[in-house]
Amino acid sequence: xxxxxxxxxxxxxxxxxxxxxxxxxxxxxxxxxxxxxxxxxxxxxxxxxxxxxxxxxxxxxxxxxxxxxxxxxxxxxxxxxxxxxxxxxxxxxxxxxxxxxxxxxxxxxxxxxxxxxxxxxxxxxxxxxxxxxxxxxxxxxxxxxxxxxxxxxxxxxxxxxxxxxxxxxxxxxx
Numbered sequence: 001x002x003x004x005x006x007x008x009x010x011x012x013x014x015x016x017x018x019x020x021x022x023x024x025x026x027x028x029x030x031x032x033x034x035x036x037x038x039x040x041x042x043x044x045x046x047x048x049x050x051x052x053x054x055x056x057x058x059x060x061x062x063x064x065x066x067x068x069x070x071x072x073x074x075x076x077x078x079x080x081x082x083x084x085x086x087x088x089x090x091x092x093x094x095x096x097x098x099x100x101x102x103x104x105x106x107x108x109x110x111x112x113x114x115x116x117x118x119x120x121x122x123x124x125x126x127x128x129x130x131x132x133x134x135x136x137x138x139x140x141x142x143x144x145x146x147x148x149x150x151x152x153x154x155x156x157x158x159x160x161x162x163x164x165x166x167x168x169x170x171x172x173x174x
Contacts, residue, residue: 056146057139066134074127081120088113 050071054064088109095106132140 053143053146057135057142059135059139063134063139067131070127070130070134074123077123078120081116081123084116085113085120088116 054067059067091109092106092113095101095109135143
């Protein structure tokens with residue numbers, strides 16, 4: 001059992017909040033099926049992040065309740081889509097482990113995967129639109145600003161880690 005299976009609403013909370021960051025500035029930010037949707041640190045961390053974001057935008061109790069309901073509904077739908085994606089991945093493994101790989105079957109599977117991704121993306125956008133209707137324009141701007149700061153910090157940390165992890169090379173000799 002994975003760590004998110006007991007409450008998909010919590011697992012989706014972080015992803016939706018992350019995606020909402022783009023509502024004011026970048027409308028096409030949904031990346032279903034990626035770490036943002038699954039939550040890198042588990043459902044408890046996802047809910048903590050959601051609560052912190054709600055605090056940053058001064059969300060009312062009514063807004064919090066409405067957004068949680070939207071997230072739960074999206075999470076339920078996304079769980080079914082994750083199961084479908086897993087089945088397609090298993091199908092791909094079977095195709096690629098055959099003595100002869102059937103290019104036509106692989107292409108048909110690729111088309112199914114594209115359709116599934118499109119369905120996931122559409123569902124996340126729907127949740128984003130519903131949530132945008134709950135938040136004020138000012139709240140969406142605040143959320144986008146907070147998420148930009150968070151993204152910038154994460155990128156800075158990634159660059160720092162890469163710098164530490166890079167092998168040391170000798171300076172060229174003249």
